[in-house]
Amino acid sequence: MSVAVENFVKAIYKNGKSNNNDTKPGNIAKELGISNAAATDMAKKLAVKDLINYEKYQELKLTDKGTKMALNVVRKHRLWEALLFKLFDMSLHDIHREAELLEHQTSDLLANKISEYLGNPKFDPHGDPIPNANGEITTTDTSISLSNTKEGKQYIISRLMSDDKEFFDFCSQNGLKYGNTVLVSKQFSSNKMTQISINNNTILLNEDFTSIIYVNEQD
Amino acid sequence: MSVAVENFVKAIYKNGKSNNNDTKPGNIAKELGISNAAATDMAKKLAVKDLINYEKYQELKLTDKGTKMALNVVRKHRLWEALLFKLFDMSLHDIHREAELLEHQTSDLLANKISEYLGNPKFDPHGDPIPNANGEITTTDTSISLSNTKEGKQYIISRLMSDDKEFFDFCSQNGLKYGNTVLVSKQFSSNKMTQISINNNTILLNEDFTSIIYVNEQD
DNA sequence: TAAAATATTTAAGCTTACTTAAATTTTATT
C-alpha cells in the first residue's frame, strides 16, 4: 500500500490511543499536516478498501484489516528505531525521523531479520512496545505517567511518548532516558508540577512533560 | 527529490556506464519499466530542473547536478547493501531489492553513519565501488570481465554486475562470490564460452555470464 | 434552545507520474 495510506491508518491507530482519543478527520488531518478535505477524501477511499469504517461526521474506526496494517507499520517503525539506536550514535529525534521514512520501504522479511538480529526485542528505545510479526502486542503495559506518581517513591522510566526534538534534547541533557531511575521528591498538585531527582540533580517538570513520561514503580 | 526522479537520473547514470552505453529515452524506459512517452516526458521536466541536458532525439546527458544526484543515490544503495550483507543472512538478490527502496528514504546523515559503522568501505558486496560523501569514486577499477581473461591464469572475483535473481542463485551455488579465486582453464573463442575451476569444480560459462563477472589477476 | 463557532463534507481544480494512440523523426536495409 502507498505511503499516504499507511500513514493514514497509522495516524488513526495512534490518535485512537491518545491525542484526546479523537479520530475524526480534522484531528487526523492535523496529525498528518494535510487539509480536512483531504482527510475526508482519503477516509472514503479507505472505506472502499475495507481498511476503515466511515460514517459521515463520525469518528474513523479501523477495521481488523486496517488495524493489522497500522500495527505492521508501527512494528517496522519501532524495529528501525531499535536498530538505529543500537548501531549508531544518533539522537532519538533523528532516529525517529529516519524510521518515519524507512518504515514504509521495509519488507516483512527484512523486518523479521532486524527483529531476529536484535533478539526479538519487546520495546523500542522510547519504551514503546514492538508488535510481533502477527501484529500482536503481547506485553501488558503497567506503567503510569509521572504526573500520577507518589512523592518519595522511586520509579524506572519506561516510555517517552513524544516525537518532539526539544523534548528529546531536554531529556537527554537531563538523564531522562528509558531504563533510568528517578526519585519523585514532590508533587505540587495545585499547579500540576512534579519535582524529581535524577543523577543528583533536581528538576521541576510541568504537566506537558509529566503526562508523556511513563514510569514503573521500582520494586 | 521524488523517487521517480532519483530513479530516472540513476538509470541514466547506470546505462551510461553499460547497457550499450545507450541513454536515449527508450533504453531508460526499458530500464525503469515505463513507456517511452513517459521517459521523454520526464526527460523534458528534468531538463528544466537542470538535472539533464535534453535535445530531441539525442542521448540524455546528466548535468553535473544530475550526476551528483545519481551518485548520491548510488552511494546510499551500496551502503545499504553493505550493511544488510554484514548484519543479516539474506541473499544478494533480496539485499539488492531492499536497498532499491531504502536508498530513496535515507538522509545524508544516516548514510554517513552507515558508512562510518562499516569503516567507510570502498566496495559493496557485489564489488561495486561506493561513492564517498562528496559523490566521488576514488578507487580506480582495474578489473576485467571473465570473457577477457587468459587461459591458465588465476583471478580474484571483483564484481558481479547484475541484479538478476537467477544469476545470484547460480553464483552462490557455485562459489562465485566477491573475493573468491577462480582458475580460467579454457577459453572457447569460437562460441564465446569460458571454462573455469572453482572449489574443485569445473564450470562452463557462456558470454551472458562472463561479460558481467569481473575479476583481477592474482599476483 | 437559538445563535455563534467549529468541523465536516462537497465541489472544482492542480501536480506528478504515468498510460495509449497517433504523428513525426531517425535509423537500418536493400
Next chain:
DNA sequence: AATAAAATTTAAGTAAGCTTAAATATTTTA
C-alpha cells in the same frame, strides 16, 4: 537513395493525493 522498420515525440487522458472555497452539519455557549 528510397523505403521499411524502429524509436521518439506529441497529444489526450487517467489515478492518486493533495489544495482552496463554499455548502452543510455538528457542537459549543450564552
